[in-house]
Amino acid sequence: MSDGTERALVELEGRQGWGMSSQALCRVLYPKHPDDVVEAFKTAEQHGLSIHCWGNGRSYGDAALNEGNLLLDFSRMNRIIDWDKDSGIVKAQPGVTLNRLWETLLADGYWLPVVTGTQYTTLGGVVAVNAHGKNNFKYGPFGDHVLAFEMVTADGQLREVTRESDPELFHAAIGGFGWLGVFVSITLQMKKVHSGRIKVLPFLEEDLEGMFRGFERCNAEDWDYVVGWIDAFPGGRALGRGQIHAARYYAEGEDPEAVPSLALDRQHLPSRFFVVIPKAWLWWLAKPFAHRWGMRLVNLARFLSMKIGDHDVHPQEHARFNFLLDYVPNWKWIYKPTGLIQFQFFLPKDEARRVIRRALEMGQERALESWLVVMKRHRADPFWLSHAVDGYSFAMDFQVTDKNRQALWDLTQEYAEMVVKAGGRFYLAKDSTVSGAHVRRSLGDSVLGRFFALKRRLDPNSTLMGSQLRRVFGGLGEELADLGDAAAKLEDTPGEPTVPAQTSEVAGLPTELREAAAAPTSPTLAPAEEALPPE
């Protein structure tokens, strides 16, 4: 046993979700090589511990925590293994950050096909949660651009998986939160770009209906990126007002500054605001506004400032357009000391108007308006635990305090109920509150059953387990795995599973099981609400 392993077994390290509202003490290991991951599984087995993975700690809630158990911190497994600039294919270790990737590859004329709102997420993390970007409606999630991955499973086996070699594991492990195995390398197809810049169109909308019209217009005009910001405070006719940013790649030869714009110094975010204010001070300057009325003012000021801003199409560097969350370093400290949660839900496009309008109204009725709301457009994808649907997502940041905690939890549970009834989904990468019952109804027993049955085959002792899996699914995994095994037996031919396109709980199951699922007579098929009451 290495010194690091011995130390991890006796010394606990404090780890915190990025939102500062979830913490855990974990036994942290720092693998440098795939063999170290294999060794970690042996250690876990010897000491009866579970294993979960930590990238760079950018998940808001408990997605990367593992209280009292092993946490594999991939900060020392962060090499770019291979980069082929002719094909645009990169192979890298999971701990490499998106920042490191784009800074390495941009000079060759490539950008990441999908990026998160911060560049400090890791490749392993974004593939494990199958993260999306502002271009999800057009380019899909990260998983759509993964060509292959190497994964160590609980039996210590190193598996190389492609979409073709093992479609089941490929589509389950991407977005599988590290619950099936531990990524040790990922091969990704990068996107060729013809400039270091992108054409950006900002425009304001005076109400929620305008926001939807704006998104639809951008969709019709074939923009590559579309993202909306909404002021959650005004009601009445101004309910849902906000701003949309649409962006489009330059075609080859279109940008006269194509070559110089690929330089890194052009991409870096400004270090000062208004020329003189260091960015590092901004959270501290904003702290006096960290209350409901202060944030009402901040949102109003932002909306009004946009009215007088530039509304024409203008060029902007990729990094400056994409990494909005990095403009204010440590902006989360505005929410000190109790932290924040983000609640993001995904709705089919036909339901989005109604549910989002009601969500904004409910926040206002309870004086629990979100301080920052972001809206995006999405498409469905083939990954088993996918959060995306053909529709819209709505992400809301909330300050958590001892005084509002329960009210906030109640509100998010009501949101969750609305989302499930509307055929929507949740994004566990950012989640802190959603219940297993809601996730189960959202994804459906067919998919979850198949997932947990696969987990049982790959990880029979449930070694891969984190705080979030325990919180959301608790002891439900076995029941779901039974259901999945039953489904597998009824299927005529094995192979790539049919994943429900969006909402049907029994889609993808053979007829016999579909009928069984409809009749709540079997204990394993009882309604989810009964099996796991909402927290």
Added chain:
Amino acid sequence: MLKRAIIVGASSGMGEALARRLAREGYKVGLVARRQEELDRIAGEINGSGAPRAFTAAHDVTDTQGARDCFDALVQRLDGLDALIYTAGVMPPVGAEEFDPAKDRSIVEVNVIGAMTWLDLGAERFQIQGAGTLVGVGSVAGDRGRRGQPAYAASKAALHTFMEALRNRLATKGVQVLTIKPGPTHTPMTADIEKMPMAIDADQSADGIFRAMARGADTAYVPIQWLPIMAVIKSIPSVVFRRMPLD
């Protein structure tokens, strides 16, 4: 995720009221006391028909050797910890002319040694975590040495000083260390006391403790009226204080 708190001394009085209050305010709670059946009753009422929010562990705080296992087991059940509240305490009746070392020792074992044991466990964890709230329930009785309850008053004074020292150690590490000084409170521990000036009930006391936790206080008199009263009482010279009709 919900916040997670362990309440030591949760089977009755202030501890029970605080457990219920925290559960209503979005906490998962770990309940510690000697009587398992009482803990089960309270946990059952908190949990109702919903997902479990209260977990129990029967433990005698004088069993300092067993505290860590109990603590670890509860932390595992709660999947972490954000607050530890020590409310356990004893105040057996003491006669006006009684001097009983065994009784004094039993008071110190629960009110001081038990408190130090559990608060140390919390402090050790929160120091690594860089966050957390430690609450020790002292008493206004700990502010002066009245003649009626020498060992009880001394035990609470010891707890106050211990809490202050913990605060000085942990304040820069993101840990809130809160000393609660309740005035007379109607609980099973005080059921036999006839004179209870300005007494409040356990729910009111729990409300005061929760509010002090929420505002990040260091020390809180519950109710707040005891702050000016004790300021005056603490300033009375000993030669005068010993002649006052205060038991």
